[in-house]
Amino acid sequence: MSTQVSPQDDPIYALRQAFLKAAKAGDVDALVALAADDIICMSPNDTTVYGKAEYRAWWEEYFQYFRITAFNEPERSVVVNGDHATEHSAYMIAVVPTDGGQSRMRDDGRSLAIWRRQSDGSWKIWQMLWNSTKPIGIGTNRYMSRLMQKKARQPR
Amino acid sequence: MKASISGDVDLLLSLFTDDAIVMPPNDTTVFGKEEIRSWWQEYFSFFRVTTSVETEREVTYVGDQAFDRAAFSVTIVPQQQGARIVDDIRSLTVWRLGSDGEWRISHQIWNSTKPVGSGTNRYMTRMLQKKGVRGTSS
Numbered sequence: 001m002s003t004q005v006s007p008q009d010d011p012i013y014a015l016r017q018a019f020l021k022a023a024k025a026g027d028v029d030a031l032v033a034l035a036a037d038d039i040i041c042m043s044p045n046d047t048t049v050y051g052k053a054e055y056r057a058w059w060e061e062y063f064q065y066f067r068i069t070a071f072n073e074p075e076r077s078v079v080v081n082g083d084h085a086t087e088h089s090a091y092m093i094a095v096v097p098t099d100g101g102q103s104r105m106r107d108d109g110r111s112l113a114i115w116r117r118q119s120d121g122s123w124k125i126w127q128m129l130w131n132s133t134k135p136i137g138i139g140t141n142r143y144m145s146r147l148m149q150k151k152a153r154q155p156r
Numbered sequence: 157m158k159a160s161i162s163g164d165v166d167l168l169l170s171l172f173t174d175d176a177i178v179m180p181p182n183d184t185t186v187f188g189k190e191e192i193r194s195w196w197q198e199y200f201s202f203f204r205v206t207t208s209v210e211t212e213r214e215v216t217y218v219g220d221q222a223f224d225r226a227a228f229s230v231t232i233v234p235q236q237q238g239a240r241i242v243d244d245i246r247s248l249t250v251w252r253l254g255s256d257g258e259w260r261i262s263h264q265i266w267n268s269t270k271p272v273g274s275g276t277n278r279y280m281t282r283m284l285q286k287k288g289v290r291g292t293s294s
Contacts, residue, residue: 002221002252040225042246044181044267048227077177079250079262081221086250088177088263090185110179112248112265114223127225129248131181131267 002081010078012085012115012123019125020071026063032056036116036124044131069104070094083117084126091130108133161208163200169193172261173252179265206240207231222251222259227269244269 007013015034022030032052035041041049041058049058075090090110096103111130115123159167169189172178178186178195186195212227227246234241247266251259 001219042248042267045269045271047269048246079221081219084218084221084223086221086223086263088179110185110265112179112250112263114248114250127223127248129246129265129267131179131265133182133184135182 002079002086004077004079009080011080012078012087015115015123016073016076016087016089020073024068024071026067028056028059028063031059034125036118036126039125040127041125042127042129063098065098066095067098068093068095085115085123087111087113087115089113090133160205163204165193165196165200168196170260173254176261177263178261181267200235202235203232204235205230205232211244220253221262222253224249224251 005011018030019034021027022034032055035052035055037052039049039052039055041055043049043058046058049055071091071093073089073091077088079086088110091108093107093109095105095107097105109130109132111128113128114126116126117123159165159171169192172189172192174189176188176192178192180186180195183195186192208228208230210226210228212225214225216223225246225248227244230243230245232241232243245266245268247264249261250263252262253259
């Protein structure tokens, strides 16, 4: 039976904090450690990422281009249902391009993550999708768009 | 999906729980049925969804919840003027089984796989800019 849990009964609160900390530190190993083997990650304006190896590659590429300097979640709710937890959160993020050619960018978004308890008892992110609340052309969208266009022009 | 094509707001609303959380891209979070109603009403005042084809779907049933991950291609036509827009969307939807035996959406979020500046993003941006100029805050 699914039940909304209070912050003190939330089994994934500490793990979410670890996720935010790892993202700010650019720590790919720590981020991947929070993912289920069969993770499916759906980042905006990008293709779907299936499984841990692709998830690792996605973060490695992200940190080539960006450093996350602030990442907070002012809003969050969690529904626990046996071995599954549905986590909705709103986040505020600031990122700095690693090439130094652009100033700090601010963005606000929401994320929906389904966490799944594994056979060893640990909770891992199983499915995750997020988006921005900002109109197109501001926030990180603007830069991401230019980056994608650049990537498309460069044969890999 | 059928309701979104026919623009039937009442039918759409019947698919959501009273406390549903809906997170449309590039827009604020919508909480509860009344806000969902006005969101869809506004959407259909600007757009008509002409096709919606599912390209991927996986549903996992766990007790009174169903985790529904889908990808689909949509075509929408602006009500005013402007060309037909094609977009590729992914969605993550959580359904909850009510005490009446009906499944309803408790959480829903989606985004586009297309680069910014293409797909529906392009039009939505212009629409938001227009709304800003008119000074409406909703």
